[in-house]
Amino acid sequence: MRKIYTLFILIILFLFVRCTKNESVESNPFILLKTGDAYTANEARVPVGGQLKFGLSAVGDGFAITNLTIKRVTTSNTIIELDKGLYLKKGGLDTIVIFTKGSSETETWLFSILNENRDTASVSVKIYLGEGSAYGDINYFPNITIAYQNNTEFPHYLDLHSGTTYNETTITGNESNIDLVSYYYLSSGTSSPTLSCPGYNSAAGYYPELTNWTTKNSTLYDYSTTDNDLISIAQFDASQNDSLMVTAYIPNSTSGTCKFCYTGKVIPFKANNGKYGLIKVIRADETDTGSIEISIKIQQ
Numbered sequence: 001m002r003k004i005y006t007l008f009i010l011i012i013l014f015l016f017v018r019c020t021k022n023e024s025v026e027s028n029p030f031i032l033l034k035t036g037d038a039y040t041a042n043e044a045r046v047p048v049g050g051q052l053k054f055g056l057s058a059v060g061d062g063f064a065i066t067n068l069t070i071k072r073v074t075t076s077n078t079i080i081e082l083d084k085g086l087y088l089k090k091g092g093l094d095t096i097v098i099f100t101k102g103s104s105e106t107e108t109w110l111f112s113i114l115n116e117n118r119d120t121a122s123v124s125v126k127i128y129l130g131e132g133s134a135y136g137d138i139n140y141f142p143n144i145t146i147a148y149q150n151n152t153e154f155p156h157y158l159d160l161h162s163g164t165t166y167n168e169t170t171i172t173g174n175e176s177n178i179d180l181v182s183y184y185y186l187s188s189g190t191s192s193p194t195l196s197c198p199g200y201n202s203a204a205g206y207y208p209e210l211t212n213w214t215t216k217n218s219t220l221y222d223y224s225t226t227d228n229d230l231i232s233i234a235q236f237d238a239s240q241n242d243s244l245m246v247t248a249y250i251p252n253s254t255s256g257t258c259k260f261c262y263t264g265k266v267i268p269f270k271a272n273n274g275k276y277g278l279i280k281v282i283r284a285d286e287t288d289t290g291s292i293e294i295s296i297k298i299q300q
Contacts (some may be wrong), residue, residue, distance in 0.1 A: 026117075026119070027060065027061040027062055027063050027115060027119045028061045028119070028121075029058065029059060029060045029061050029063070029065070029114075029115045029119050029120065029121040030059050030061065030121050031056065031057070031058035031093075031111060031112070031113050031121045031122065031123050032056075032058070032123060033054060033055065033056065033111070033123055033125060034054075034055030034056070038053065038055070039055050040052045040053050040054060040125070040127065041125075042126060043125075043126055043127075043128065044127055044128070045127075045128045045129070045130035045131075046101040046127055046128070046129070046134070047101065047129070047130040047131060047132045047133050047134040048101055048102065048103045048129065048133050048134070048135075049100060049101065049133050049134040049135035049136065049243060050100065050101045050130065050134035051098060051099075051100060051101075051134075052098065052100065052101055052109070052127065053096065053097075053098050054096070054097050054098075054109070054111070054125070055095075055096050056068075056093060056094070056095050056096070056097065056111060057092065057093065057094050058092055058093040058113045058121065059092035059093075060092065060113070060115035060116070060117075061115065063115040063117045063119070064086075064087050064088055064116045065086050065087075065088040065092065065093050065113050065114070065115055066085065066086055066087060066114050066115060066116050067085055067086060067113065067114040068083075068084045068093065068111075068112070068113055069082065069083050069084075069110075069111075069112045069113075069114075070082040070083075070097065070109065070110070070111055070112075071109070071110040071112075072099070072102070072107055072108075072109055073107065073108040073110060074102070074104035074106065074107055074108075075104065075105075076104075079252060080251060080252055081099060081251045082097070082251070087116075093113065097274065098273065098275075100246045100276065101127065101129070102246075103129070104129065105128065105129045106126060106127070106128055106129070107126070107127045108124055108125070108126050108127075109124060109125050109126075109127065110122060110123075110124045111123050111124065133243075135241045135242055135243040135246070136241060136242050136300060137242070137299075137300045138239070138240075138241060138242050138245070138277075138297050138298060138299055138300060139161070139162075139163070139296075139297070139298050139299075139300055140295075140296070140297050141163035141295065141296040141297075142295050143282065143293065143295060144158065144163060144165060144293070144294055144295070144296065145165075145291050145292070145293045145294075146158055146165065146180070146181075146182045146291060146292050146293075146294065147182070147291045148183050148184040148285070148287075148289065148290050148291060149183040149184070149206040149207065150288045150289045151288075151289050151290060151291050153291070154291045155167040155170075156168070156182075156207065157171055157174075157178045157180075157181060158179060158180040158181070159174075159177040159178060159179060160179040160180055160219070160269075160271055160275075160277060160298055161177075161179070161271065161273075161275065161298060162177070163296060164177070166178065168209075175198070175213045175214070176214075176215035176217070178197075178198055178217060179197060179198075179217050179219045179271050179272060180195060180196070180219060181195075181197065181198065181206075181207055181210075182194060182195050182196065182291075182292050183196065183203070183206040183207075183288070184285070184286065184287060184288045184290060185288070187259050190260070191286045192259045192260050192261075193260070193261045193262060193281075193284035193285065193292055194257060194258065194259050194260075194261060195221060195258045195261050195279070195292075196256060196257040196258075197216075197217060197218055197219035197256050197257075197272075198210050198213060198215075198216040198217055199216040199217055199218030199219070199256060199272070200218065202257060203256075203257070217271070217272035218256055218272050219269055219270070219271055219272060220251075220254040220255065220256060220269060220270045221254060221255060221256070221257065221258035221267055221268070221269045222248070222249050222250050222251075222253060222254050222258075222267065222268040222269065223253055223255055223258050223259070224250055224252075224253030225248060225249075225250055225253070225266075225267075225268050226258055226260070226265055226266070226267045226268075227260065229265070229266075230248070231248050231266040231268065233264060233266060233280060235266070236266045236278055236280045236295070236297070237280075239297060242276060242299045242300075245268065245276040245277055245297065245298070245299060246276050248268040248278065249269070249270055249276050251270075254270070261279075261281050261284055261292065262281065262284050263281055263282070263283050263284050264281060265280075265281045265284075266278055266280050266281075267279040267280075267281070271298070275299040276298070276299050277296060277297055277298030277299065278296070278297045278298075279294050279295070280294060280295040280296075281293075281294055282294060282295060
């Protein structure tokens with residue numbers, strides 16, 4: 001009798017577990033592209049170098065949005081332009097992203113979100129190559145010196161768009177303008193003059209005040225092009241418009257920090273507002289009380 005009773009309990013438990021698994025909550029996240037004159041429309045014709053501006057709205061259907069992925073698909077290649085971890089519990093996603101039209105005849109742009117329930121949603125647009133080119137003007141700042149973490153002689157904070165530098169006294173009220181900070185350390189025993197940004201977590205280890213900033217801009221540096229010296233000093237010096245900046249930047253190999261920024265390196269980057277640029281390292285000290293001297297070219 002006891003064996004029968006035990007078997008009966010096991011059957012009840014099995015049915016309960018099976019029902020619980022079958023009744024797991026499903027969600028239907030949703031993502032859409034904003035429309036209107038401010039945004040690039042589906043099937044638009046855009047010349048090479050032209051701006052692509054997309055407005056995204058998304059909800060996780062009761063679950064936090066945990067990832068946003070943006071892919072550029074051409075007939076010969078698929079480029080992951082953005083793969084960003086998020087945790088948006090309330091309010092969903094509402095953002096604008098800006099890119100530049102490449103030389104392919106057709107580009108399909110795929111925008112995807114993932115929520116914490118591992119459910120996904122996607123939307124796509126197709127962009128055609130227009131006539132002519134739309135490469136634009138640039139701003140050029142030939143000589144800027146930025147201090148490393150233990151240097152008190154030079155400023156620590158840089159606005160890449162205006163070339164303006166800020167120190168501990170002048171930074172108050174200007175935090176939202178800052179795109180770049182720099183520090184020096186040993187990376188696995190190797191000397192590393194390093195460029196970073198307020199939005200990259202490790203930067204706060206060298207500049208603790210960043211944790212209190214309400215706006216922390218994220219600059220992405222193309223470390224593969226930098227490490228492999230794919231852009232020369234001569235190319236940087238010769239560039240007169242933003243064509244090199246757009247084509248040099250490889251989004252598959254980017255980070256919010258760029259190590260080993262030695263003298264003579266050229267570093268492609270993409271600023272928080274989508275502007276592309278190049279940094280030339282004129283001089284990089286290799287001590288944490290030193291500084292780094294750079295030239296900057298960036299889209300207007």
